[in-house]
Amino acid sequence: MATADPRLSKATEPFDIVATYNDLLRSDPDLTMPIAAIEALVLLLTHSPSSTISETLDLLEKSTTHLKKSIPNPIGLSAGTDLFQRYLITTLQRPGQLGPAGDFNAIRAHLLSNSRLFIRRAKESRDKIATFGRGFVRDGSTVLTNGGSRVVASLLQRAADEKGGPSAVRFNVIYVLSPPKRNVENTTAEPEGLETVRALRAKGVPVATIPESAVAYSLGKADVVIVGAEGVVENGGIVSRMGTYQIGLLAKAMGKPFYVVAESHKFVRVYPLGQYDLPIEQHVIDFKTQEDVDTAKQQQPANASSTPLNDSEFHPDAVDFTPPHLISALITDSGVLTPSAVSEELIKIWF
Amino acid sequence: MTNTSDPALNPVSSAPATPKSPSQAPQKKMEQSQSQPQPKGQKPPKPTKPAKQQPPKDKNASTPADAAGGDKLSPAELKKQAKAEKAARRARERADREQAGGSAPAGGQGPNTPAGKRGSDAAGGAPVGSSKGQKTATRRGSAQAAPQGGAAAELKKKQEDKNVAVFGHLYGQQRRNTVAGAGKEVHPAVLALGLQLRDYVICGSSARCVATLLAFKRVIEAYTTPIGTSLARHLTTHLSHQITYLSTCRPLSISQGNAIRALKLFISSIDPSVPEAQAKTSLCEFIDTFISEKITVADQVIAGSAAQKIKDGDVIVTFAGSSIVKQTLLTAFRQGKKFRVSIIDSRPLFEGKNLARTLASAGLEVQYSLINGISHAIKDATKVFLGAHAMTSNGRLYSRVGTALVAMSAKERAGGVEVPVIVCCETVKFTDRVALDSIVVNEIADADELVITQEPHQLTDLPDPAATSQPAPKKGGKPAASNPSVSETTTPKNNGSPLKDWRDTPNLQLLNIMYDVTPAEYVDMVVTEMGSLPPSAVPIVHRMSTNT
Numbered sequence: 001m002a003t004a005d006p007r008l009s010k011a012t013e014p015f016d017i018v019a020t021y022n023d024l025l026r027s028d029p030d031l032t033m034p035i036a037a038i039e040a041l042v043l044l045l046t047h048s049p050s051s052t053i054s055e056t057l058d059l060l061e062k063s064t065t066h067l068k069k070s071i072p073n074p075i076g077l078s079a080g081t082d083l084f085q086r087y088l089i090t091t092l093q094r095p096g097q098l099g100p101a102g103d104f105n106a107i108r109a110h111l112l113s114n115s116r117l118f119i120r121r122a123k124e125s126r127d128k129i130a131t132f133g134r135g136f137v138r139d140g141s142t143v144l145t146n147g148g149s150r151v152v153a154s155l156l157q158r159a160a161d162e163k164g165g166p167s168a169v170r171f172n173v174i175y176v177l178s179p180p181k182r183n184v185e186n187t188t189a190e191p192e193g194l195e196t197v198r199a200l201r202a203k204g205v206p207v208a209t210i211p212e213s214a215v216a217y218s219l220g221k222a223d224v225v226i227v228g229a230e231g232v233v234e235n236g237g238i239v240s241r242m243g244t245y246q247i248g249l250l251a252k253a254m255g256k257p258f259y260v261v262a263e264s265h266k267f268v269r270v271y272p273l274g275q276y277d278l279p280i281e282q283h284v285i286d287f288k289t290q291e292d293v294d295t296a297k298q299q300q301p302a303n304a305s306s307t308p309l310n311d312s313e314f315h316p317d318a319v320d321f322t323p324p325h326l327i328s329a330l331i332t333d334s335g336v337l338t339p340s341a342v343s344e345e346l347i348k349i350w351f
Numbered sequence: 352m353t354n355t356s357d358p359a360l361n362p363v364s365s366a367p368a369t370p371k372s373p374s375q376a377p378q379k380k381m382e383q384s385q386s387q388p389q390p391k392g393q394k395p396p397k398p399t400k401p402a403k404q405q406p407p408k409d410k411n412a413s414t415p416a417d418a419a420g421g422d423k424l425s426p427a428e429l430k431k432q433a434k435a436e437k438a439a440r441r442a443r444e445r446a447d448r449e450q451a452g453g454s455a456p457a458g459g460q461g462p463n464t465p466a467g468k469r470g471s472d473a474a475g476g477a478p479v480g481s482s483k484g485q486k487t488a489t490r491r492g493s494a495q496a497a498p499q500g501g502a503a504a505e506l507k508k509k510q511e512d513k514n515v516a517v518f519g520h521l522y523g524q525q526r527r528n529t530v531a532g533a534g535k536e537v538h539p540a541v542l543a544l545g546l547q548l549r550d551y552v553i554c555g556s557s558a559r560c561v562a563t564l565l566a567f568k569r570v571i572e573a574y575t576t577p578i579g580t581s582l583a584r585h586l587t588t589h590l591s592h593q594i595t596y597l598s599t600c601r602p603l604s605i606s607q608g609n610a611i612r613a614l615k616l617f618i619s620s621i622d623p624s625v626p627e628a629q630a631k632t633s634l635c636e637f638i639d640t641f642i643s644e645k646i647t648v649a650d651q652v653i654a655g656s657a658a659q660k661i662k663d664g665d666v667i668v669t670f671a672g673s674s675i676v677k678q679t680l681l682t683a684f685r686q687g688k689k690f691r692v693s694i695i696d697s698r699p700l701f702e703g704k705n706l707a708r709t710l711a712s713a714g715l716e717v718q719y720s721l722i723n724g725i726s727h728a729i730k731d732a733t734k735v736f737l738g739a740h741a742m743t744s745n746g747r748l749y750s751r752v753g754t755a756l757v758a759m760s761a762k763e764r765a766g767g768v769e770v771p772v773i774v775c776c777e778t779v780k781f782t783d784r785v786a787l788d789s790i791v792v793n794e795i796a797d798a799d800e801l802v803i804t805q806e807p808h809q810l811t812d813l814p815d816p817a818a819t820s821q822p823a824p825k826k827g828g829k830p831a832a833s834n835p836s837v838s839e840t841t842t843p844k845n846n847g848s849p850l851k852d853w854r855d856t857p858n859l860q861l862l863n864i865m866y867d868v869t870p871a872e873y874v875d876m877v878v879t880e881m882g883s884l885p886p887s888a889v890p891i892v893h894r895m896s897t898n899t
Contacts, residue, residue, distance in 0.1 A: 234885070236885060273734075273876065277771075339885075340888065344891045347882070350882070
């Protein structure tokens with residue numbers, strides 16, 4: 001891989017996939033990681049002058065690995081890239097005019113137009129999920145949720161919109177807010193999810209915000225837990241922002257239903273056996289003695305002055321794995337699934 | 352659960368290439384059992400009677416009786432006898448079942464009289480049969496030799512039911528001891544395979560499947576369609592004879608069943624207009640692709656993806672001797688991963704011994720213990736890898752008895768979080784059957800396997816050390832004093848296991864069950880050639896792999 005990198009960077013010099021991916025994510029707050037990855041790959045294909053199928057696939061492969069390597073947590077992203085690659089291969093293998101025998105330019109044009117369609121459908125899936133999941137928010141119930149999931153937000157807002165309608169739903173929300181991403185540029189960032197809280201409150205939904213440490217305390221007042229996910233893995237478990245696993249454990253212990261809301265393009269071909277079997281490197285648990293802390297401080301005295309403790313103790317992008325037995329159901333755009341049905345869906349996509 | 356790394360070679364190997372050199376006793380026993388159907392066929396109820404009346408002197412008593420019978424019958428026309436052969440075989444099977452393992456009265460037949468008739472009788476199978484006699488000289492053959500002679504005769508007297516009641520439905524037909532009585536349609540390669548299966552020479556789900564397919568390939572090669580029928584129609588029935596024979600040697604495994612089903616489906620899809628030679632070639636090709644696709648290549652894929660789950664510093668626990676787990680561990684080792692292997696084994700097959708030896712000689716760090724020590728072995732385990740006999744449609748693992756215990760120990764150790772249980776299984780082992788417990792569907796092996804054990808070499812209380820060590824300190828001591836102890840200790844040793852006479856011991860039943868069912872909750876992941884799945888996805892993959 002290391003030998004391939006220089007060539008790769010030369011090849012993609014006019015088009016930087018990583019930058020495109022990051023730009024896409026930043027420009028559209030509604031965009032999820034897999035979709036951003038797919039969109040970046042489509043843009044790559046439009047920019048690149050590849051003329052054969054194998055060249056296209058090769059380019060795709062290289063850019064994907066490059067992208068995966070440059071992003072600290074490529075689980076969600078890889079769901080998108082895998083899906084896109086799979087889609088391309090099946091399209092190319094299909095017999096007929098667009099198959100291997102056909103004119104490559106036609107194939108390419110077809111691919112690109114279809115890829116756009118693919119992206120649009122993926123974006124629409126959030127609405128679909130909201131329709132499916134609306135019934136899980138019952139009248140008079142209290143929902144506990146966490147994180148900044150856009151699907152959860154759209155689901156709750158959809159439920160709130162119905163207020164006054166034929167199925168008037170009055171519900172409360174307990175929103176678990178985790179400390180904000182605080183980096184050097186903006187030290188006054190607000191916690192993820194606060195925007196959703198404001199939107200819900202504007203719609204007249206009573207929202208209580210609690211810190212992560214108060215989940216066990218508050219769970220007694222909640223009727224249902226609804227969380228988002230970064231990726232849904234093969235055994236039906238989810239990879240999600242740090243803290244979801246403990247909510248799942250607590251919900252199980254208290255007998256509260258634990259629902260996961262996720263688009264089906266987040267299904268990813270990973271099979272973690274536990275927290276420490278994720279295909280990413282996380283240094284959440286970092287043992288240090290005072291000596292280590294002191295040496296670390298000495299090494300970077302300039303930066304240390306800002307917030308040394310927060311840097312080491314809080315990992316904003318860290319994720320954990322919630323095993324399938326803690327999940328009551330997954331609300332996806334292909335329906336409400338049990339965790340064991342996820343592998344069926346994945347097998348359908350892959351074979 | 353496989354021992355044979357290259358099962359492909361075994362079934363077709365010629366008869367003299369037996370794994371163990373035949374010993375004298377089993378050969379003799381073989382002769383006896385071969386001649387056994389003859390007198391019984393003539394007079395089915397007869398052999399049981401003399402045994403009942405004079406149990407202690409069975410051999411002496413039955414010999415004259417049978418000899419007399421032989422004398423009486425030898426003048427009878429051979430034609431009539433041939434006619435009665437089929438009914439006789441049926442009667443013999445019934446008698447065998449009643450005896451429940453003891454082929455007792457076979458002990459003393461007049462060796463001369465039936466011999467001539469046997470020649471005419473077993474015409475087709477005779478040359479194979481004689482070579483097959485040596486094959487039984489394996490563990491099981493020698494195991495049976497001892498109790499059959501005396502003990503089984505007394506069994507007749509007591510007629511106590513030695514079948515464990517709960518598993519009563521599993522006993523069924525006594526396993527075949529000989530190739531005699533096999534239909535003339537049965538191909539020699541299949542005859543050989545049957546006995547190899549019976550003796551666990553070919554053991555393990557995939558090995559049995561491959562061996563069966565290879566034997567069937569030879570059957571197909573030797574097959575010619577009789578006039579008036581088509582290959583697609585007749586070959587299926589021809590194969591059915593082979594299959595029936597195999598299943599009397601040992602119940603067919605799920606993988607065998609699946610392979611046979613696929614083969615039959617392919618046969619029935621052959622166009623009748625296709626010339627026979629061409630059809631046979633395509634059938635052989637089908638078998639070859641089936642073996643490579645479903646087992647050989649599948650194993651490589653599984654080993655590759657399962658090896659990814661092995662991390663540096665892991666302690667891998669495995670049970671018995673699965674070939675696919677062996678391949679996985681060796682693959683991971685070749686990738687330079689540093690891990691330890693702890694093999695849990697169990698009586699009576701000791702399949703883990705071969706695995707332990709192979710892994711250790713490959714350079715892995717191996718710890719070997721029996722299932723009794725599971726709680727210690729599981730203590731420092733980080734992952735459990737299991738082989739499979741079959742995966743049922745409710746996600747349960749049907750595997751060598753003891754597997755469920757290992758899986759449970761791993762899951763119950765620390766709340767089930769820390770020790771993932773990984774099953775490596777080809778999709779050819781998936782079945783649409785559902786297993787709720789291990790009682791309804793299971794296999795019962797000969798209980799005598801539990802009885803016979805190799806006496807360990809003891810340093811204490813045994814004649815040799817007593818004789819050598821005692822005179823050493825006291826030169827002129829009391830050698831006489833040691834002698835009685837010698838005679839005391841030698842008697843049990845010569846007798847073998849205290850359970851040796853279990854058939855005569857009232858209120859004693861022995862159960863040698865082969866498989867158990869591991870609940871799906873104890874399995875975290877099933878690694879197949881189609882990817883890693885949760886156990887709940889087994890029926891979906893099974894449906895997909897059989898439909899396409």
